[in-house]
Amino acid sequence: MNARRIAAYWIVFSVVLALLIAAPLVLPEFWRRFLTEILIWGLLAMSSDILIGYAGMISFGHSAFFGLGIYGAAAALLSVKPPNLWLALLFGVIAAAGVAAFVAYFSTRLRDIYFAITTLIFSQIFYVIIFTWTEVTGGENGLTFSRPPLAVPGLFSVPFTSQTLHWFVLAVVTLSYLVLRRITRSPFGMVLQSIRENEARTRAIGYPIERYKIVAVMLSGLFAGLAGGLYAIQNRFAAPDFVFFLVSGEVIIFNVMGGIGTLVGPIVGAAFFLLLREGFSRFFTEYYLIPVGLIFIAMVIFLPQGLLGFMRRTLNR
Amino acid sequence: MGIEQLVQAIPFDQLLVQTINGIVAGMILALVASGLTLIFGIMDVVNFAHGELFMLGAYVGVIILAATGDFWIALLAASIAIALLGAAIHVTVLRPLLGRDPLTTILATFGISLVLQNYALWQFGPVARKIQEPFTGHFTLFYLEYPWYRLVIALLSAGIIGALWLFLKFGTYGIWIRATTQDRVMAQAMGIPVPRVLTAVFAIGSGMAAASGVLFGPLVGVNHAMGLDWVLKAFIVVVVGGMGNLGGSIAASIFISLLESYASLWVSPAQAVIFSFVVLILTLLFRPTGLFVPTPK
Numbered sequence: 284m285n286a287r288r289i290a291a292y293w294i295v296f297s298v299v300l301a302l303l304i305a306a307p308l309v310l311p312e313f314w315r316r317f318l319t320e321i322l323i324w325g326l327l328a329m330s331s332d333i334l335i336g337y338a339g340m341i342s343f344g345h346s347a348f349f350g351l352g353i354y355g356a357a358a359a360l361l362s363v364k365p366p367n368l369w370l371a372l373l374f375g376v377i378a379a380a381g382v383a384a385f386v387a388y389f390s391t392r393l394r395d396i397y398f399a400i401t402t403l404i405f406s407q408i409f410y411v412i413i414f415t416w417t418e419v420t421g422g423e424n425g426l427t428f429s430r431p432p433l434a435v436p437g438l439f440s441v442p443f444t445s446q447t448l449h450w451f452v453l454a455v456v457t458l459s460y461l462v463l464r465r466i467t468r469s470p471f472g473m474v475l476q477s478i479r480e481n482e483a484r485t486r487a488i489g490y491p492i493e494r495y496k497i498v499a500v501m502l503s504g505l506f507a508g509l510a511g512g513l514y515a516i517q518n519r520f521a522a523p524d525f526v527f528f529l530v531s532g533e534v535i536i537f538n539v540m541g542g543i544g545t546l547v548g549p550i551v552g553a554a555f556f557l558l559l560r561e562g563f564s565r566f567f568t569e570y571y572l573i574p575v576g577l578i579f580i581a582m583v584i585f586l587p588q589g590l591l592g593f594m595r596r597t598l599n600r
Numbered sequence: 601m602g603i604e605q606l607v608q609a610i611p612f613d614q615l616l617v618q619t620i621n622g623i624v625a626g627m628i629l630a631l632v633a634s635g636l637t638l639i640f641g642i643m644d645v646v647n648f649a650h651g652e653l654f655m656l657g658a659y660v661g662v663i664i665l666a667a668t669g670d671f672w673i674a675l676l677a678a679s680i681a682i683a684l685l686g687a688a689i690h691v692t693v694l695r696p697l698l699g700r701d702p703l704t705t706i707l708a709t710f711g712i713s714l715v716l717q718n719y720a721l722w723q724f725g726p727v728a729r730k731i732q733e734p735f736t737g738h739f740t741l742f743y744l745e746y747p748w749y750r751l752v753i754a755l756l757s758a759g760i761i762g763a764l765w766l767f768l769k770f771g772t773y774g775i776w777i778r779a780t781t782q783d784r785v786m787a788q789a790m791g792i793p794v795p796r797v798l799t800a801v802f803a804i805g806s807g808m809a810a811a812s813g814v815l816f817g818p819l820v821g822v823n824h825a826m827g828l829d830w831v832l833k834a835f836i837v838v839v840v841g842g843m844g845n846l847g848g849s850i851a852a853s854i855f856i857s858l859l860e861s862y863a864s865l866w867v868s869p870a871q872a873v874i875f876s877f878v879v880l881i882l883t884l885l886f887r888p889t890g891l892f893v894p895t896p897k
Contacts, residue, residue: 341703341706341707389881389884389885392884392885392888393884393888395702395703396646396702396703396706397839397884397888399646399703399706400646400835400839401880401881401884403832403835404832404835404836404877404880404881405877405881407832407873407877408874408877411870411871411873411874411877412874414870415868415870415871532710532714535707535710536710536711539707569721570718570719570721570722571718572714572715572717572718573715573718573719573722575714576711576712576714576715576718577711577715579707579711579714580693580708580711580712580715583697583704583707583708583711584693584696584697584708587700587704
């Protein structure tokens with residue numbers, strides 16, 4: 284049974300991956316970009332799933348990690364000539380991980396609602412700093428920059444097309460997924476889950492909970508920063524809006540819609556949310572959040588496991 | 601720069617003006633935060649939609665004021681309308697979540713806040729509306745013409761909070777509410793209609809948010825995003841004052857508002873917010889139960 288299940292998992296995994304690889308060949312330009320965007324937001328949502336789904340901590344601070352990832356990549360792309368893809372991603376990840384370490388140090392001392400509020404306030408601090416520090420961050424207008432070429436130093440350097448960009452993003456997201464999957468199944472991931480289930484008991488067994496939580500937040504911030512770097516490369520601009528806490532809220536919506544604690548669920552949730560937004564903005568223009576918000580509330584009440592959990596239950600029946 | 605120069609650099613009159621400004625802002629904030637802390641302390645619900653109830657209250661105030669021309673009727677009608685809206689939200693969204701992880705209420709109220717905010721944008725548009733203040737008298741404060749209305753707001757907020765306190769202390773429903781806070785199961789066993797009490801609490805908190813929205817409306821424009829700033833500040837106050845502690849949140853409101861208004865003597869108001877963020881973080885680090893709560897043993 285177990286071996287069959289593992290085989291089934293890898294078959295589904297390869298089929299989905301193959302479909303995603305083939306997608307840009309058949310999709311028109313708009314949907315190709317759309318799919319790439321889903322993957323990037325999915326990576327961000329997946330990074331916050333480590334906290335929400337595994338450690339049981341709702342973070343309202345992911346906009347800060349994501350935004351710092353974008354601004355970090357922007358800094359690399361604007362200051363280094365010629366712009367370098369890998370340096371941009373590296374800067375984004377370092378900026379986000381640094382901020383995450385800072386936030387984690389303070390916020391992990393608190394639990395539940397207090398953790399959520401602290402991370403929210405931290406993301407607002409970074410929002411205010413970025414919004415008002417106009418000389419460096421461009422303030423409200425943000426920064427624009429050009430897209431670096433896809434290059435391996437010493438081998439080749441070609442400009443991105445929307446196809447190669449999609450494949451590049453897909454590769455990064457798939458790798459991140461595999462790494463995260465490995466991490467959540469490692470002893471470290473098990474300790475996180477036991478913190479979620481019963482923090483006092485985990486502490487009593489002798490695990491230094493604070494350290495585990497700090498590492499979890501940093502890890503989560505690191506991948507959020509990677510998502511930010513990818514987003515910067517795709518959209519070629521940085522704006523303070525990405526640091527605003529509403530982005531964190533959307534990330535949580537992705538998680539809840541897709542199903543927390545599943546890693547794939549958040550990507551499904553991101554796809555579902557973005558499709559809903561696309562569909563509803565045809566009728567409701569910029570007020571699409573009214574129907575989407577109502578659907579979200581209904582899902583919180585009636586479908587707490589999210590789409591993936593719901594599907595799994597229906598299939599098992 | 602020596603101490604004397606520093607003192608000279610802060611003119612005394614400006615400091616006094618900022619003190620008054622801070623206390624006035626603090627009283628409005630206290631009104632918002634006491635609704636929030638009431639809802640949290642009694643129901644374990646972190647109400648993310650509180651700022652939106654504040655904002656919708658201000659809009660209802662704008663509409664009623666335009667229809668009747670009387671500020672006080674607008675204030676009363678807005679409070680009642682939003683209290684009813686709060687009751688409806690509680691019955692439809694929060695009651696099914698009773699008994700689940702309190703974190704799910706954050707998610708649900710966040711969804712509500714998105715819906716309400718976008719509804720306001722859709723219904724009233726992005727242009728800020730203005731509420732005409734009920735009286736326009738001024739008194740001279742150094743070189744400034746200081747409006748009486750601001751002082752009246754502070755007094756009114758204090759009055760409403762005082763009335764809430766009396767109600768909790770002596771009213772039948774108030775006693776039920778306090779009993780529900782202490783032990784929900786026991787209260788139910790004694791025949792207190794707990795679900796109805798919870799709905800009433802949410803309605804009262806919403807009504808208070810609406811009242812502060814209408815009172816604050818004349819000072820700044822009314823727009824769909826005004827709730828965001830307030831809900832953040834109210835969160836800070838509620839945590840700094842100690843969750844569910846009415847006296848603490850009033851003290852924290854005034855403390856934070858004073859701090860921000862003094863800070864805005866040196867930096868822009870947008871950056872002054874950072875000071876209250878820092879206070880929050882320091883509080884969470886050293887006194888996680890709140891600044892104005894005796895240290896738990």
